[in-house]
Amino acid sequence: MANDITYFGVININIDERTIGSVDVWRSASTKQLYCEEKQLGIEALADTVGMPEIKPDHKWGVAVSKSQKGKDKWKLVKLPENGTIKFETVDEKILDLPVENYEIKDNDHWSFLVENNINKAVEI
Numbered sequence: 333m334a335n336d337i338t339y340f341g342v343i344n345i346n347i348d349e350r351t352i353g354s355v356d357v358w359r360s361a362s363t364k365q366l367y368c369e370e371k372q373l374g375i376e377a378l379a380d381t382v383g384m385p386e387i388k389p390d391h392k393w394g395v396a397v398s399k400s401q402k403g404k405d406k407w408k409l410v411k412l413p414e415n416g417t418i419k420f421e422t423v424d425e426k427i428l429d430l431p432v433e434n435y436e437i438k439d440n441d442h443w444s445f446l447v448e449n450n451i452n453k454a455v456e457i
Contacts, residue, residue: 336361337384341451345395345407349456355395355409357451358384368393368447370409387411392435393447396420397457400441407457412436412444 340359344351351373358367367384387393394412398405398420405423412418412435420428420442430439437444445455 337367340366343395343447343450343452344454346454346456347403347406351454352404353407355393355447357393357447366393366448368409372404388413390414394435394437394444395447395455395457396430396437396442396444398422398442409447410444412446 337358337360340357342357343355345353345355353370353372356369356371359365360367366387369385388411391411391413394410395407396410396418397407401423408420410418410420412432414432414435416432417429418432418437420430422428428442430437430442432438432444435446
């Protein structure tokens with residue numbers, strides 16, 4: 333039921349203690365389902381999807397972080413499966429398949445964290 337979704341909190345994404353972006357989090361009062369939107373500091377374009385983005389029941393919202401990319405290109409809001417792979421697009425438009433185990437990226441050049449564990453916190457990437 334869409335009318336019971338309310339703003340729940342935010343995660344600030346920081347580099348060297350400076351906020352470069354955030355993840356806005358909404359929650360359904362009845363189902364406790366989370367809905368998320370990525371916000372890049374200084375980018376005011378509309379999101380690709382309008383309304384509350386859907387996520388499969390066997391996935392969780394996460395933030396993927398690249399160790400090799402810089403600034404705003406270093407992180408992305410992603411939908412993490414419990415186990416499997418996700419597609420991650422690099423700044424030079426390469427598509428990488430990143431392995432995921434227990435809702436966590438397992439790759440030498442990337443790491444991740446779950447939105448649900450970091451609401452109303454600042455995360456240093």
